Amino acid sequence: MNGTSAALAELQAIVNAHPAPGVDILICPPATLLFQASQMVTxxxxDIGAQDCHSAASGAHTGDISAPMIADTGATAVIVGHSERRETYKETNDLVRAKASKAHASGLTAIICIGETLVERDTGQTLQVIGAQVSGSVPDSATSANTVIAYEPVWAIGTGKIPTLEQIGEVHDFIRENLTSRFGSAMAEMRILYGGSVKPTNAAEIFAVPNVDGALVGGASLREADFTPIINALESTV
Incomplete structure (x- = not known):
């Protein structure tokens, strides 16, 4: 919940800084800016994406936004199952899966977020939780073209705490194995992002971890000056 129309200046700065990027860049502004942002980057x-969508295409859901509405703005993707949605609004794996399915049906890429809490990490439940979230949140319609997985340990988001590179690698390898076991070898191409206090100072070492294909960036994406070094770090790995 950051950004009014004045923040579009930062989007323009990102456009100017990356006229021909060697990696995919997606900005997910608040819903109030989706149309303006999509027009700016045509x-x-x-690319432009949304931060959430409803699990229904339409209906009496006052205040919500549907996947078809998001697509109508020109946006091409939507985040579902972000930890803040799961924690604050108690969104379940079933609901996240329904949202992702609706995103797919509307021609949007679904960025499905998963991640464990600090209690789950400390009690040795990380892989069990991640496995259940992947199984429960990723719909059968998922392909490497229409779905991105974002691993964001809840305890690392906005806290400055970072899992070790070994911990990140363990979870990303597990996610890849889980997806490949379920969907087949094509899932070797599905992008798995890491999210959780990604900054210019740690991006390069995180991107060097096998099966880390990019980042879901929070606070550091609000300013072009902070976001561009992260983009540059990813470009240096491809």
């Missing part, structure tokens, strides 16, 4: 990078 024919240019980055």
């Amino acid at each position: 024919g240019h990078a980055p």
Whole structure:
């Protein structure tokens, strides 16, 4: 819940800084800015996505936004199951899966977020939780073209705490194995992002971890000056 129309200046700065990026860049502004942002980037990078959608295409859901509405703005993707939605609004794996399915049906890429809490990490439940979230949140309609998985340990989001590179690698390897076991070898191409206090100072080492294909960036994406070094770090790995 950051950004009014004045923040579009930062989006324009990102457009100007990356006229021909070597990686995919997606900006997910608040719903109030989706149409304006989509108009700004027409024919240019980055792509535009939304931060959430409803599990229904339409109906008496006052205040919500549907996947078809998001697509109508020109946006091409939507985040579902973000930890803040799961924690604050008690969104279940079943609901996240329904949202992702609706995103797919509307031609949107679904960025499905998963991650464990600090209690779950400390009690050795990380892989059990991640496995249940992948199984429960990723719909059968998922392909490497229409779905991105974002691993964001809840305890690392906005806290400055970072899992070790070994911990990140363990979870990303597990996610890849889980997806491949369920969907087949094509899932070797599905992008798995890491999210959780990603900053210019740690991005390069995180991107060097096998099966980390990019980042879901929170606070550091609000300013072009902070976001561009992260993009540059990813470009240096491809």
